[in-house]
Amino acid sequence: MEAVTGDGDHSRPRRCALASNWAVAMEIAEELSPNRQKKTLVRRTRADGSQRVRHAAQWLFVALNAWIGVQFYLWVRYYERGATGLYVSRPPGVDGWLPIAGLMNTRYLLTTGRVPVVHPAAMFLFLGFVLMSVLLKKAFCSWLCPVGTLSENLWKLGRRMFKRNFHIPAWLDVPLRVLKYLLLAFFAWFIGGMSAEALENFMGSPYGIVADVKMLNFFREMGLTAAIVIGLLAVLSIFVQNFWCRYLCPYGALLGIASLASPVKIRRDEEACIDCGKCAKACPANLKVDELVQIRSAECNACMECVAACPAQDALQLALPARKNAEREQRWFHRTLHPVAVAAVIAYIFLGVVLVARSTGHWQTNLPQSDYMSLVPYADELSHAAF
Ligand code: SF4
Ligand code: SF4
Numbered sequence: 001m002e003a004v005t006g007d008g009d010h011s012r013p014r015r016c017a018l019a020s021n022w023a024v025a026m027e028i029a030e031e032l033s034p035n036r037q038k039k040t041l042v043r044r045t046r047a048d049g050s051q052r053v054r055h056a057a058q059w060l061f062v063a064l065n066a067w068i069g070v071q072f073y074l075w076v077r078y079y080e081r082g083a084t085g086l087y088v089s090r091p092p093g094v095d096g097w098l099p100i101a102g103l104m105n106t107r108y109l110l111t112t113g114r115v116p117v118v119h120p121a122a123m124f125l126f127l128g129f130v131l132m133s134v135l136l137k138k139a140f141c142s143w144l145c146p147v148g149t150l151s152e153n154l155w156k157l158g159r160r161m162f163k164r165n166f167h168i169p170a171w172l173d174v175p176l177r178v179l180k181y182l183l184l185a186f187f188a189w190f191i192g193g194m195s196a197e198a199l200e201n202f203m204g205s206p207y208g209i210v211a212d213v214k215m216l217n218f219f220r221e222m223g224l225t226a227a228i229v230i231g232l233l234a235v236l237s238i239f240v241q242n243f244w245c246r247y248l249c250p251y252g253a254l255l256g257i258a259s260l261a262s263p264v265k266i267r268r269d270e271e272a273c274i275d276c277g278k279c280a281k282a283c284p285a286n287l288k289v290d291e292l293v294q295i296r297s298a299e300c301n302a303c304m305e306c307v308a309a310c311p312a313q314d315a316l317q318l319a320l321p322a323r324k325n326a327e328r329e330q331r332w333f334h335r336t337l338h339p340v341a342v343a344a345v346i347a348y349i350f351l352g353v354v355l356v357a358r359s360t361g362h363w364q365t366n367l368p369q370s371d372y373m374s375l376v377p378y379a380d381e382l383s384h385a386a387f
Contacts, residue, residue, distance in 0.1 A: 039274040042313045050304035050339035054142065057343050058149040065146050068093040076213055079376035083369070090372075092363050094212050095121035099251045101211060102126030103191050104199050111196040118203040119211070120362045128353035133258040136337075136345060137265065141245055141252050142303035143346055151242045155284065158238035166239050167286055176247045177299075183250040206375050206382050209367065213379040221380075241284040246299070256298030263320055264337060266295040266306060271328055272315040279316055282309035289316070304339060318342065 071091045078087050095101065098119055105116040105123035116123060129140045141148045159165050168176065194202070202208050218226070236243040245252050268279075270293060279289040285299040289306045302318060310316040314328065317336040326333075337345075357363040375382070 041274045041311060042272065043311060044313045048304075048308045048310075048339075050342075051308050053339040053343050054304065057143045057346065058152075061144045062146050062149055064093070065096075067091075068096075072212070072216065076216060076376055079372055082377075083373055090365070092121040092365070093125075095119045095365075096125040097215060098122045098211055099126065100187065100191075101203065101208070103187060104194070104203060107191050107194070108196060108199045108203070111199075115360075115362045116200070116203060118208055118365050118367075120365065121357060124353045124357040124362070128349050129255060130258050131353075132346060132349050133255040134261050135264065135349075136342060137259040137262045137300050137302040138252065138255045138298075139302040139342065139346055140255055142301040143342070144350075145245075145252075147249070148242070148245055148301075151237050151245055152284070154234060154237040155239075155241040161238070165241050168240060173286075179247050180250050180253040183248070184253040187250055209365070209371070210375050210379040210382060213376050214382070217380055241286075245301075246285070252301075253298075259300070260296065260298055264302075264318060266300060266302075266304075266316065267319045267322065268293050268316050269314055269322070269328070269331065272312050274312050274315070276311065278309040278311065279306035282306050302342070304342075 068091045071088050072094045074086060074088045075090045078085060099122070101119045102122035102125060105119060106126055108114070108116050109123060129144075132140050142152070155165050167173070191199075207214075222230075233244055233248075240246070266289060268289065273290070275290065277290045280287070280291070282305045283289050284303065284305060285297070285301065287295055287297055287300060287306075289295060304318055307316050307318060314332050317332055319332055319336040322331045322335055323333065354363065
């Protein structure tokens with residue numbers, strides 16, 4: 001593995017103690033090369049606040065999910081206690097944790113033109129997150145997803161503990177990255193092959209109805225194998241940046257494909273850039289930000305770590321294409337997305353989707369309490385093989 005060093009305030013990372021003398025000598029030789037033109041640094045006039053805004057959005061979403069989780073747990077316990085004790089309504093937001101239901105319901109909508117009745121919120125949230133990706137790259141992953149937030153904090157913990165993270169070498173990195181697309185292809189093939197009737201029967205089956213309860217039970221009654229796998233992923237995430245997201249998450253793979261259509265991208269102004277390479281070193285997706293003029297990659301999650309690390313005025317931005325034939329000062333005028341604007345677009349989409357679903361009566365799964373009473377306490381006994 002290749003070691004990557006860095007620090008929290010994005011000042012030039014200290015050279016890794018393990019870096020070979022040869023690599024250092026090559027770097028110095030390159031810096032001294034007569035062919036390499038030194039550019040004058042025009043320092044930023046305003047500090048970049050992207051990471052503060054993004055972290056606020058991340059923790060707000062973690063808090064929202066924690067609230068949904070507690071409410072859902074209380075709802076499940078009510079039925080497990082035989083409909084006694086404190087009753088709270090089922091929070092439909094829990095459907096956001098059912099991405100496969102979201103995919104199935106979206107396919108059902110596309111096939112029949114009808115909004116599904118079981119876990120409709122899964123579909124609305126899924127479509128909202130896809131729209132977010134089409135407009136703002138994979139912003140969902142780095143601004144909202146609680147798993148992404150956990151993953152990011154694990155690699156930052158690793159960097160604090162060991163003063164470095166590790167990059168898996170390209171010969172292994174590329175085939176590993178393919179894994180998440182293979183998983184996505186499997187789900188797409190499986191769900192794509194289901195008829196509307198089969199989708200309706202599956203989602204309306206006892207198993208489909210309590211898919212959320214089964215998910216909760218998975219964490220409540222976790223077996224040794226599952227605990228070891230999750231523990232292993234957590235440990236790997238300490239050493240390798242965003243291990244789960246980079247290699248295994250099919251949801252991120254799908255959003256990455258959608259993000260290729262995004263008109264907003266990380267864009268580098270070659271004239272303003274001083275070729276310091278800080279952006280590339282800061283990028284958790286290991287993208288060559290310092291060598292490209294725009295980042296098209298499906299791996300870019302719009303985290304803006306690169307923008308935060310850049311010291312030069314107007315050299316790097318999350319932006320629409322620059323104005324053509326404009327002077328340097330005018331080139332990015334009304335083209336750059338301020339982090340607060342990114343957060344606002346994300347909030348508009350998220351709240352807009354919830355509002356549309358609620359106002360059309362398609363947010364809640366509307367089933368009588370008697371159905372839940374007969375299913376929730378027995379969720380563990382239900383298997384999808386039976387349906
Ligand atoms: S290119 Fe910039 S925005 Fe994209 S993943 Fe890398 S650091 Fe984040
Ligand atoms: S765009 Fe990257 S290489 Fe260019 S000045 Fe900014 S941080 Fe340095």
